[in-house]
Amino acid sequence: MTQLAQSSGKQTGHIEISQVHIHLGEGSDRFEALQNVTIDVAPGEFVCILGPSGCGKSTLLGALAGHLHQSRGTIQVDSASVAKPHPDRGLVFQHHTLFPWKSVLNNVAFGLKMQGVPRKERLQRAKDLLNLVGLAGFENRFPSQLSGGMQQRVEIARVLINHPSVMLMDEPFGALDAQTRLMMQQLLLEVWARIRTTIVFITHDIDEALFLADRILVMSPRPGRIIEEIALDFPRPRQTDIMTSAHFTELKRHCLALLHPDSNHEPLPRLTPLGSPPVTRMQFAV
Amino acid sequence: MSALASSVAVVDDVKLPAKRQFNPGKIAIRLLSLAVCVLIWHWASTARVNLGIVAFQNVPTPVDVFHAAWELLHSSVIVSHLKASISRVITGFLAAALAGIALGVLIGRYRVFENTLLPPLEVLRPIPAVAWIPLAILMFPSSEMSMIYITFTGALFPILLNTIHGVEAVDPRLIASARSLGATRTALLLEVVLPAATPGIFTGLTIGMGTAWFCLVTAEMISGQFGIGYYTWMSYTIQNYAEIIVGMLLIGVLGMASSALVRQIGNLLMPWYTLQRKKS
Numbered sequence: 001m002t003q004l005a006q007s008s009g010k011q012t013g014h015i016e017i018s019q020v021h022i023h024l025g026e027g028s029d030r031f032e033a034l035q036n037v038t039i040d041v042a043p044g045e046f047v048c049i050l051g052p053s054g055c056g057k058s059t060l061l062g063a064l065a066g067h068l069h070q071s072r073g074t075i076q077v078d079s080a081s082v083a084k085p086h087p088d089r090g091l092v093f094q095h096h097t098l099f100p101w102k103s104v105l106n107n108v109a110f111g112l113k114m115q116g117v118p119r120k121e122r123l124q125r126a127k128d129l130l131n132l133v134g135l136a137g138f139e140n141r142f143p144s145q146l147s148g149g150m151q152q153r154v155e156i157a158r159v160l161i162n163h164p165s166v167m168l169m170d171e172p173f174g175a176l177d178a179q180t181r182l183m184m185q186q187l188l189l190e191v192w193a194r195i196r197t198t199i200v201f202i203t204h205d206i207d208e209a210l211f212l213a214d215r216i217l218v219m220s221p222r223p224g225r226i227i228e229e230i231a232l233d234f235p236r237p238r239q240t241d242i243m244t245s246a247h248f249t250e251l252k253r254h255c256l257a258l259l260h261p262d263s264n265h266e267p268l269p270r271l272t273p274l275g276s277p278p279v280t281r282m283q284f285a286v
Numbered sequence: 287m288s289a290l291a292s293s294v295a296v297v298d299d300v301k302l303p304a305k306r307q308f309n310p311g312k313i314a315i316r317l318l319s320l321a322v323c324v325l326i327w328h329w330a331s332t333a334r335v336n337l338g339i340v341a342f343q344n345v346p347t348p349v350d351v352f353h354a355a356w357e358l359l360h361s362s363v364i365v366s367h368l369k370a371s372i373s374r375v376i377t378g379f380l381a382a383a384l385a386g387i388a389l390g391v392l393i394g395r396y397r398v399f400e401n402t403l404l405p406p407l408e409v410l411r412p413i414p415a416v417a418w419i420p421l422a423i424l425m426f427p428s429s430e431m432s433m434i435y436i437t438f439t440g441a442l443f444p445i446l447l448n449t450i451h452g453v454e455a456v457d458p459r460l461i462a463s464a465r466s467l468g469a470t471r472t473a474l475l476l477e478v479v480l481p482a483a484t485p486g487i488f489t490g491l492t493i494g495m496g497t498a499w500f501c502l503v504t505a506e507m508i509s510g511q512f513g514i515g516y517y518t519w520m521s522y523t524i525q526n527y528a529e530i531i532v533g534m535l536l537i538g539v540l541g542m543a544s545s546a547l548v549r550q551i552g553n554l555l556m557p558w559y560t561l562q563r564k565k566s
Contacts, residue, residue, distance in 0.1 A: 067462050087468035097463035101481045101558045110477075114468035142558045162467065274462055 012078050013165035013198030015041035015064070020073030022059050024275050033059040033271060035223040037073070043165075046192065046199045048213035050206065052259055054268025056224030057202045061168050062273030064200060065091040077166055087111055090159030090197075091273065094171040096151040098143035104130065104154050105139035111162040129157040132191060149180040153187065160195055169201045170273050173208070182240065185211055189238060206255045210248055211238060218258050222268055228258055324348050346528040351535070354528035363512075370512035371502055374430075375544070378437030378505075379498045386442050386494065387487055390449025395479060411443050415501040419508060433505040433513075440501030441494035448493070452486020453479055485559050488552035495548045499541030503533075514540070 022034040033056040041047050051057045062068040063075055066085040075082045077089060085091075098107045105126050112122035130136060133153040143151055152172055159167060173181040185208060192199060203209050209216045210232065218228040230251065234242050242248055329335075331347040346354075358364050389407070392399040415436050422432035456479055464478045506515030518533025553560050 065462075065466055067465075085462070085465040087466065089466065091463065091466040093459055093463070095459075097457070097459045099460065099464075099478065099481070100562060101484070101556065110464070110469075111467040113477075114470070114473055142561055144558065144562045158467065272459075274458055 011043045013041075013043045014078050015039065015166060015198060015200070016074070016076045016079075017060075017064075018074045018076075020060075020063065020070045020075060022056070022063055022068060023071045024059065024068075024271070032223040034063075034070075035225050037224065037226055039217060039226065041198055041200065044196045044198055046201065046212060046214045048201045048203055048209035048216045049219060050203060050209045050216050050255060050259070051219030051224060052221050052268070053204060053270050055219045055221050056271060057219050058170050058271050058273050059275070060224070061091070061170050061200060061202050062275065064166070065089055065168050065273055067091075067274050087114070087162040088164050089166045089168060090162060090164035092152070092155050092159055092167065092169045092172045093273070094174050096143065096148075096155045098151060098154055098158070100143055102142075103139065104135065104141050104143065104146070107143065107154055108157045108161055110158060115162075126157070126161060129161050130154070132194065133157045133187065147180075148176050149184055152176070152184060156188070156191070160191070160197075163195075164197055166198045166200065168273075169199065171202055171204070174203070174205070181205075181208070186240070188212065189236070193237065204259075206252050206259070207243060209255070210234075210251055211240075211243060216255070218255065230255070344527060346531060350528040351531045354526075355532045355535075358517075358529070358532055366512045367514050367517050370516075371506070371514040371540070374433050374505065374513065375437055375495075375498045375502060378434045379441045379495055381434070382438045382441035382445055382494055382498070383491060385438075386445030386490065387449050390446045390487070390490075391453055391475070391480070391483070393446075394450040394453025394483070395475070407443075407446065410439075413439075415440050415504040419504065423508060429508050433508055436505035436508075437498045437501050441498040444493040444497055445487070445490040448486045448490025449483060452483030452490075455486065456482040484556055485552075488548070488556070492545050492548045492552070495545045496541050499537055499544065502537060 017037055017039040020034060020037045021032065023030055024033045025031055037060060039047075049057045049060065059068060063070055064077075064082060066082050066089065082089070098104075099110070102110070105123060108126035108129055109122040112125060113119075117125075127136075127139060130139060133156060135150060135153055135157070138146065138150065143154065146154065156167075156172070173184045176184060189212065201209075201212060213232055215232065216228075216230040217226050218230070219225065220227045232251075234248075327345075328348045330342040331345045333342075335342045389399075389403060393404050394400075418436055418439055419432075422435050423429070426432040426435060460478055460482060461474060464474055469477060502513070503515035503518055506513040507519050514533055514536050518530055518537070521527070521529035521533060
């Protein structure tokens with residue numbers, strides 16, 4: 001608990017992205033996924049990046065995590081260049097990446113194990129964090145024994161145990177049903193109120209972006225550019241009733257117009273924080 | 287903290303897999319199938335069926351084989367035969383497991399080793415155990431070692447290929463996540479790649495255990511005075527046809543049992559994998 005309190009005090013997680021271009025693919029398949037993106041995110045800010053499928057918003061997240069590299073421009077977190085993945089920049093995928101062979105508790109404790117924290121201490125801290133995300137009693141289950149929403153909660157707990165200054169979330173609730181998604185959004189806001197980190201949250205769900213963020217950055221279709229910035233002043237803690245307010249509806253209409261200028265547009269294949277298209281090595285028959 | 291947790295309802299739609307049910311009907315059908323095979327064998331051998339391309343005139347009947355087996359089981363040599371064969375298979379298999387898993391992880395994980403180690407191994411792979419006999423005799427000073435070597439080559443390739451496949455099939459997202467959580471190169475290998483490849487490795491070990499027995503007769507043709515393969519081969523040279531089949535069946539049963547044993551060990555080590563499979 002003391003560990004959790006500590007992290008809320010520090011003023012880290014300042015993201016500076018300056019004139020970043022990212023190219024993906026090899027040879028003739030090479031294309032520009034991101035074009036001249038400049039973003040500044042304040043410590044502790046909740047930013048949603050909203051854009052159509054395949055626009056490169058996940059690519060940006062992958063570069064922030066350190067899994068992809070920009071072809072031009074600079075990406076800095078707290079004045080240090082991002083070169084490779086680091087536990088200070090936690091990444092949450094759309095589909096959970098929990099280790100299926102580890103129990104829920106050991107999954108959450110993984111980051112501490114990597115730091116060399118003694119077993120007893122790391123399991124206790126993992127347990128505290130599981131309580132925080134409402135999963136007390138599920139410590140000894142395997143990930144495959146949990147529902148999709150619960151798996152994402154474990155995933156979030158596993159990232160938070162490292163006290164990251166930045167949490168990068170790639171459509172983390174995109175694969176969940178509508179009811180579970182709303183529940184997870186509320187949970188995320190409650191957890192974020194306790195453990196203050198900078199959050200960059202990727203989504204193509206307008207309601208989700210409006211409900212969660214301090215600020216929304218809207219991206220264009222490929223090559224991705226920031227075409228609009230919307231500051232949100234809904235008071236926190238937020239309740240679901242803001243979603244029916246006139247102001248919310250007005251903003252939603254505005255976002256819809258930005259995202260779907262012409263409805264005949266063919267949706268692009270989804271990109272991931274690890275690049276695209278997925279490169280598979282040749283397999284030989286066994 | 288607990289207040290926060292309680293504000294979000296826990297949806298407990300967790301499905302625990304049902305225990306595998308004991309199904310007497312299924313077992314009965316399987317036993318019946320075996321019995322029918324023995325009956326067909328009995329009929330073919332007693333009626334001395336001759337189909338032109340294959341003849342059963344010299345094939346011993348199940349009863350003859352049963353008598354020969356009974357005799358072997360009550361003789362003192364059976365223990366020596368079993369001991370010799372089992373120790374050869376185990377030694378060859380363990381060496382193959384060690385080499386196969388180590389090489390498989392290197393080849394599957396690092397391009398450098400894929401380019402340098404895989405080509406020679408691919409050339410060696412199709413060479414059958416029998417073809418190794420002369421060279422094995424020349425290479426190893428003791429015939430015991432050459433026999434172990436032949437069971438080793440039999441078991442090596444299934445283990446190697448399944449390990450490579452298992453390592454290459456590791457979800458890149460799991461590796462990315464582990465790196466984002468602070469895993470070093472060594473930790474990645476031990477904490478992510480190896481456990482993720484374990485189901486593949488155990489598939490290889492199960493098949494490899496089978497092929498080790500498969501190569502046993504070949505190996506024991508080399509020399510020796512003991513071993514099931516030796517017993518089988520000797521029975522042929524002294525025209526004791528019923529005993530050939532006793533030897534064959536013994537190898538079959540032992541191979542099947544040891545493969546099942548390896549699979550069981552795998553299931554015990556990977557409860558998570560058994561759960562996943564039952565779910566899907």
